[in-house]
Amino acid sequence: MKIDKCRVCNEGLREFMTYGKMPIANGFLKEKVEDEYHFEMSPAFCSSCFSLQLVEQPDAEQMFHDEYAFFSRQSKFMQIHFKGYADWVLENYSQQGDDFIVEIGSNDGIMLENFAKKNIKHLGVDPSANVVEVARSFGVQSQVSFFGYETSKQIVNDYGKASAIISANVMCHLPDLNDIAKGAFNLLNDKGVLIFEDPYLGSMLEKVSYDQIYDEHVYIFSAISVKNIFGNHGFELINLLPQETHGGSMRYVFAKKGARDIQPIVNEIVQNELDNNFDKPSTYEKFKENCELSKTRLLKILTDAKNNGLSVAGYGATSKSTTILNYCGIGPDLIDFISDTTPIKQNTLTPGKHIPVKSYEYFKENIPDVIILFAWNHANEIIEKEKGSINKDVKWITHLPFFEVGI
Numbered sequence: 125m126k127i128d129k130c131r132v133c134n135e136g137l138r139e140f141m142t143y144g145k146m147p148i149a150n151g152f153l154k155e156k157v158e159d160e161y162h163f164e165m166s167p168a169f170c171s172s173c174f175s176l177q178l179v180e181q182p183d184a185e186q187m188f189h190d191e192y193a194f195f196s197r198q199s200k201f202m203q204i205h206f207k208g209y210a211d212w213v214l215e216n217y218s219q220q221g222d223d224f225i226v227e228i229g230s231n232d233g234i235m236l237e238n239f240a241k242k243n244i245k246h247l248g249v250d251p252s253a254n255v256v257e258v259a260r261s262f263g264v265q266s267q268v269s270f271f272g273y274e275t276s277k278q279i280v281n282d283y284g285k286a287s288a289i290i291s292a293n294v295m296c297h298l299p300d301l302n303d304i305a306k307g308a309f310n311l312l313n314d315k316g317v318l319i320f321e322d323p324y325l326g327s328m329l330e331k332v333s334y335d336q337i338y339d340e341h342v343y344i345f346s347a348i349s350v351k352n353i354f355g356n357h358g359f360e361l362i363n364l365l366p367q368e369t370h371g372g373s374m375r376y377v378f379a380k381k382g383a384r385d386i387q388p389i390v391n392e393i394v395q396n397e398l399d400n401n402f403d404k405p406s407t408y409e410k411f412k413e414n415c416e417l418s419k420t421r422l423l424k425i426l427t428d429a430k431n432n433g434l435s436v437a438g439y440g441a442t443s444k445s446t447t448i449l450n451y452c453g454i455g456p457d458l459i460d461f462i463s464d465t466t467p468i469k470q471n472t473l474t475p476g477k478h479i480p481v482k483s484y485e486y487f488k489e490n491i492p493d494v495i496i497l498f499a500w501n502h503a504n505e506i507i508e509k510e511k512g513s514i515n516k517d518v519k520w521i522t523h524l525p526f527f528e529v530g531i
Contacts, residue, residue: 126164130172130173130175133170133352135173138408140167141167143167146165146446147476149339149443149475151475152475154473160475162476164180165180165338169405176349178342202234207235212365219316223239223288225288227290228290228320229249229250232255240264248264249266253268272306276311279311286316287317288317289318293321293369296322297342306357317362318354318359324374331371331526334411334447335498338444338447359380362379363386364387364389419451419523423452423453435460436494437460437461437496440462440497442498445462449477450475456477465484470483493518497520500522500527
């Protein structure tokens with residue numbers, strides 16, 4: 125759906141760039157199709173609530189469905205991270221024996237499993253039946269649905285009020301945040317907390333990691349934007365915790381107004397964002413310029429490699445890679461194939477540009493001269509995995525102008 129006013133506050137939006145026609149980020153193809161779906165991917169800035177959001181987003185059913193191609197358990201790093209997240213929630217916000225944890229966008233149950241193993245009452249809510257089936261196989265109580273006010277009423281009726289609502293890399297996917305906030309306020313008990321972490325605007329601006337923007341990421345959050353958005357629904361931002369995940373994320377903690385103390389870090393980060401003009405349109409005009417420079421740089425690296433007779437392959441057929449490939453106009457003429465460990469993606473074609481996706485075993489048998497690391501946000505995990513097995517003469521690159529990769 126395309127909008128001309130802010131999804132949150134209904135004020136005017138300032139569209140500052142376009143990435144051009146973009147396919148569904150996780151829409152990997154079994155074969156080429158002539159009528160592949162595309163939409164105009166343009167981010168815009170709201171000068172009222174300070175949110176960064178997409179002007180147009182495909183219908184949710186096109187992105188989240190029974191063949192959704194992302195499973196959190198594929199990453200050992202994320203397994204460790206989500207265990208730490210779960211432990212942190214219990215250490216800081218447990219209601220001592222009266223806990224009921226609800227996760228929005230629970231995927232394959234990788235986080236809620238940590239609560240299930242401790243016999244803590246929990247419920248996962250996710251719209252994709254295939255990942256919910258996996259979650260249930262790990263003993264995680266889950267249901268297939270989108271979260272919102274109506275769903276919150278059903279959960280309260282079936283399970284009671286929640287002590288914590290949590291999510292990770294999900295809230296930025298949800299276009300109707302007013303409905304989400306209303307549902308969360310209804311579901312939480314008086315001392316309950318709403319906790320979510322998502323890619324952080326500050327990290328995206330600093331790294332020029334424009335691949336954080338794709339169809340599922342209808343928002344890229346800052347502290348000042350979420351403070352405004354959820355503050356209009358009876359919530360208070362009480363804590364912030366910067367994260368390294370996904371190339372730089374932020375964990376946000378909300379409670380009902382007056383229910384809990386506000387930690388000093390909240391004012392510190394909010395003030396830092398204001399000092400760095402996160403509330404000014406000029407910041408996003410500069411980001412556009414940096415994106416264009418990054419695009420030019422990457423195309424030159426790949427073109428030079430091919431002109432010199434070098435083989436090039438991608439590492440990680442990620443949602444983020446769809447943005448890079450289609451924004452930069454990179455196809456099979458510049459990248460021979462992309463390796464991925466996710467079985468559902470193997471032997472498919474990338475959305476839009478139709479680059480073959482191969483198995484990790486194929487990659488190991490066909491090590492290229494140049495590897496473009498699309499899964500750059502997992503660089504440390506990948507480097508640890510590959511060091512000693514890939515010739516040091518192989519060149520690793522990313523689309524990021526300020527991010528070096530080396531084995």
